Amino acid sequence: MTDQERDRLRELLDAVLDENNRTLEDMAGDAYSSPYHFSRQLSRGAGEPPVTMRRRVLLERAAWELGTGRSVTEAAWSAGYESVDGFTRAFTRAFGHPPSATADRTTGHWLPAPNGIHFHPPTSLWVDAQEAATARPAAGVTELMLHHDVEDVGKLLQLAQGVSAPDYRRVQVPGSAPLGWDGPDETLAQVLAHLVTTKEIWLAAIKGHDTPDTGSDDLAELADRHGQIAPRWLTMVRDIDRRAAWSDRIIDALCEPPESFVISSVIAHVLTISVHRRQLARLMLRQAGVTPDPGDPIEWWQQRTGGLR
Numbered sequence: 001m002t003d004q005e006r007d008r009l010r011e012l013l014d015a016v017l018d019e020n021n022r023t024l025e026d027m028a029g030d031a032y033s034s035p036y037h038f039s040r041q042l043s044r045g046a047g048e049p050p051v052t053m054r055r056r057v058l059l060e061r062a063a064w065e066l067g068t069g070r071s072v073t074e075a076a077w078s079a080g081y082e083s084v085d086g087f088t089r090a091f092t093r094a095f096g097h098p099p100s101a102t103a104d105r106t107t108g109h110w111l112p113a114p115n116g117i118h119f120h121p122p123t124s125l126w127v128d129a130q131e132a133a134t135a136r137p138a139a140g141v142t143e144l145m146l147h148h149d150v151e152d153v154g155k156l157l158q159l160a161q162g163v164s165a166p167d168y169r170r171v172q173v174p175g176s177a178p179l180g181w182d183g184p185d186e187t188l189a190q191v192l193a194h195l196v197t198t199k200e201i202w203l204a205a206i207k208g209h210d211t212p213d214t215g216s217d218d219l220a221e222l223a224d225r226h227g228q229i230a231p232r233w234l235t236m237v238r239d240i241d242r243r244a245a246w247s248d249r250i251i252d253a254l255c256e257p258p259e260s261f262v263i264s265s266v267i268a269h270v271l272t273i274s275v276h277r278r279q280l281a282r283l284m285l286r287q288a289g290v291t292p293d294p295g296d297p298i299e300w301w302q303q304r305t306g307g308l309r
Contacts, residue, residue: 012042013117018030024038046115046117047151049158056227058078059094060111061078062078063095064109072100090224111228112231112235142267146267146271149271149274150230152278152300157192159290160192160285163290168187169189171186172186172187173284176280185280188281188284191281196229200225206250240263247264250263
């Protein structure tokens, strides 16, 4: 990355984290860019969409504030949430515990980040060089597929914003149900919801958490949940690889009756079904009048790295 590119990325980050820029339009305007190009530039440069990054950093700040004695209500308003309930749901999904329990914990206020960028008290940012280095996808096929998967789902959720409400829930592929027990994938809403909830459910099973609330297919909420689950999912898989725990088994008590799964087969399952659903979502987007890219990992890798190297 050239000095000019670094300076531009710094300008984009400043626009994301400016206290006065609460929407994507605000951020883009502050950076003298259109919302589309602003989001594209930052996603390529930092590996994280601007709205997702802002939400994550503000949640990190809220966790630090709660640890210093601020109330949940004060932290919610400071983080830009319009209701305490909305803040509590987002915080719990991100940290795995409610904000009311934060003061009793010593685990720190950082969330997994694809770029190593975190809130640093009282008003600064900290870039974890080691996390930033390991977050960039290596040439290994598993790591590449994992990163492509989470970034591609985020892209599809963004593209779906251009689909009308009737088309979002219109049956386009009658009878589609790649996993019979998982329900139908006949509408764009169902496909996108499954792309998000699959990782939420399996992460909860592997980490031993309670069954997550996966009922809503609201597009804005799905994008919010994906922004929170994606870095946690990547962090979990990296930890499995670091411990060479691919042959370990989990007893999934969320199943009825409980079942045993080999960890490597779970990750392969998620990636395989995700590829099918992402291409199915592309078909549905085209039928709804939105033109997506092909979803090819080669093109994604070239765009991500500036060429094969």
